[in-house]
Amino acid sequence: MPLRRRLDWQAATVRRVETKTPTVKSFFLEPAEPFAYRAGQHVDVRLTAPDGYSTERSYSIASAPETAPLVELTVELLEGGEVSPFFHEVVEPGDTLEIRGPIGGHFVWRVAEGGPVLLVGGGSGVVPLMGMARHRAAQRADVPMLLFFSARHWDEVIFRDELLDLEARGDGFSLALALTREPARREADFGRRIDGAAAMAALARLPAPPRVAYVCGSNPFVEAATAALMEAGIPAPVIRTERYGG
Amino acid sequence: MATRGFFGRRTPPELADRIPPGQYLEEGFPVLSAGPTPHVRTEDWSFTLKVGPRPVKRWNWDEFNALPIGKMTRDIHCVTKWTKLNTAWEGVLVDDILADAGIEPPTGYTLAHAYDGYDTNVPTADLVGGKAMVALRYEGAPLTADHGGPARLLVPHLYFWKSAKWLNGLQFTERDEGGFWELRGYHMYGDPWKEQRFTGD
């Protein structure tokens, strides 16, 4: 759906900061001018130094649209980065940040669009997918959804406990982890990178081939994961990607 | 509004005037696209020039490579915030494509079409006069698929989503018709120096 409205910068107050993993924190923002958003969208953040120098970055929205006006951003610490270390080391509740959004009209999903839905995330690429999984749960929908999530270690699985809880509801949401630096801990998981065979095995957990697949993460991850999905027989037009750079 | 506790990483002053507002300097070459990377073989590749619905001329890979090959070294600016300096491209200027087809720019607007169904609009004036090319090589090597190979549009003075990857044609249109991202809220023109990222910017 086209965004016709002008996207203005506005102040958002940081209400809460949560540590998700040793290198990932969530920031719960309350925009001065509340806006509705869709699962999968992102916001732009602008930081300004005392001398007027400023820089911008994009961050996906992790929270469900049902949580608006609150906007949860989940930021992974990149050593040597300009903005993510600022989030991790400086930002605290009560701070104001400049944001604008919501942005994005392609990498979005609504329950009404149906499924089955395949979500494939690498590291912080899970963030917009989490918004979709939470949206589905908030709507009490039974659309089949599989999250295939690659992380290095079990302890680096962002939103891990919440994802396990979502799966335990038994309402058609399933989780398959691909841990790249340690063995799998659960039967449904893999102790290796996402490849064609793993994709094929994980896909068996959906009742039918996905009608839409969302793949998000660093560019090398997205390249490898989309190749794996196509090897597993998913046609290219079904696959939507979001690439974080790197 | 100054952000509490933010000082930022400055661009070296001699480069600062080459970084548009809101952008940061990137040494690598990130990739952005809406779907999987299509792998188009040069044997299967072709490029079609159209005026409205009417094809004017079509080139296969060898024919296209026989057109005059020019070089362009430019700074590029992606709407996801990175700017990369001095990127070196080789390809065929849009001017030379038109000359080979024996036409003058017929309308004020152009849609660039790609193999994955992507399209994007650019005013014709921004494509001619040496401003844009169909790039076939990057830094001296054939353009890889993830960067849009075999051929991509290069319109370096606009945000990089205008430089359509996996290009298979240019179509002249009477009106300014929005393409893939433009219909999803991105700016119709996309001047990085005016920070025209989204509709209304």
Ligand SMILES: Cc1cc2nc3c(=O)[nH]c(=O)nc-3n(C[C@H](O)[C@H](O)[C@H](O)COP(=O)(O)OP(=O)(O)OC[C@H]3O[C@@H](n4cnc5c(N)ncnc54)[C@H](O)[C@@H]3O)c2cc1C
């Ligand atoms: C649409 C969109 C949504 C995004 N959503 C999120 C999100 O939800 N959470 C999140 O943490 N980040 C997200 N990002 C990435 C984010 O915008 C920043 O790029 C990231 O936080 C790094 O910024 P920085 O200033 O810390 O590092 P910079 O100083 O900008 O970069 C340092 C270097 O790290 C490289 N780099 C950037 N990203 C990665 C990566 N993922 N892996 C390896 N190297 C990388 C850059 O190429 C650069 O060379 C998103 C990006 C986009 C385009």
